[in-house]
Amino acid sequence: MTRQAPTLDAIEACARDVLARLPAPFAAHLQDIVLIVEEFADDETLDALGIEDPFELTGLYHGRPVGEKALASGDLPDRIHLYRRPILDEWCATGVTLDALITHVVVHEVGHHFGLSDADMHALEASVAEEGA
Numbered sequence: 001m002t003r004q005a006p007t008l009d010a011i012e013a014c015a016r017d018v019l020a021r022l023p024a025p026f027a028a029h030l031q032d033i034v035l036i037v038e039e040f041a042d043d044e045t046l047d048a049l050g051i052e053d054p055f056e057l058t059g060l061y062h063g064r065p066v067g068e069k070a071l072a073s074g075d076l077p078d079r080i081h082l083y084r085r086p087i088l089d090e091w092c093a094t095g096v097t098l099d100a101l102i103t104h105v106v107v108h109e110v111g112h113h114f115g116l117s118d119a120d121m122h123a124l125e126a127s128v129a130e131e132g133a
Contacts, residue, residue, distance in 0.1 A: 008039070009037075014098070015102055033113065063079060100129065
């Protein structure tokens, strides 16, 4: 029996589940965030970040952190990008469950939205993981 890698839709469903498990104070600020799941980051994104290997980027937050929000017409909505192939590579390489890895990446990107420290992101990830257990 062979197993197939999760599809873009499966990764997105898992990521949306993670977003739904975030505590209320965070969820209230994420109603308008756009979640995008793609195979890889595009060349322009990789170049802007100075990344040569597209497998090195599993997720990316685009937008202004909550504390830096200003009313500006024409601003694009904040976006969280997840990159399927790098996520799958990391999943295979680390042996971490796919759900745990997607939780880690989503919480990290949400952390950028809120301007959280690494310690705060780890605490949030632990609370989301407990909620899903």
